[in-house]
Amino acid sequence: MVAAIAPDTREDTHLDVTLDPLRPWQTVVWNDPVNLMSYVVHVFREYFGFERSEAERLMLAVHHEGHAVVAEGAREQMELHVRAMHDSGLWATVRQAPQ
Template sequence: MTPVAAPTVDREVDIAERIDPARPWQTVVWDDPVNLMSYVTHVFREYFGLPRAEAERLMLAVHNEGHAVVAQGAREQMELHAQAMHDYGLWATVRQEPS
């Protein structure tokens, strides 16, 4: 029987990829070619309870910049927000706040 070589393990860890528990998490909504701007504004108002002006500001960021941070806080809560955005048909992800 031929011995099996142990796999090599790369011990280097990219510091930038490490999770920093002190940094908050964010829910990010991304632009898509499907949803109308009025619908995105409606979702932000209905789900997050935002005033019209704030919902429109975030919707315009999504439309013009390609994405917008719509919430920030604990990871679990941001994951719930992202799932809710998916339920509304929007494209959303969760990320840790960039340092």
């Protein structure tokens, strides 16, 4: 019989982030090594309805800066956007807009 070892239950959690219910949330798309720039533009145009110039601007921000905020609003809507980006094969996250 093997003796059970109690897990370490000590939690040293330090959260410096304060959530403000009045600040909007953002959908952030991240650069990845897989998707072509033309495909990212296509996804932005089809899903968000961006004009070509706006879709290209955001794609270039993703490419050169590593990420771009593609939408801002209620958390639930941003989570839906992230899910759609994942379904399209893009890397995306939700975050609360900076102060």
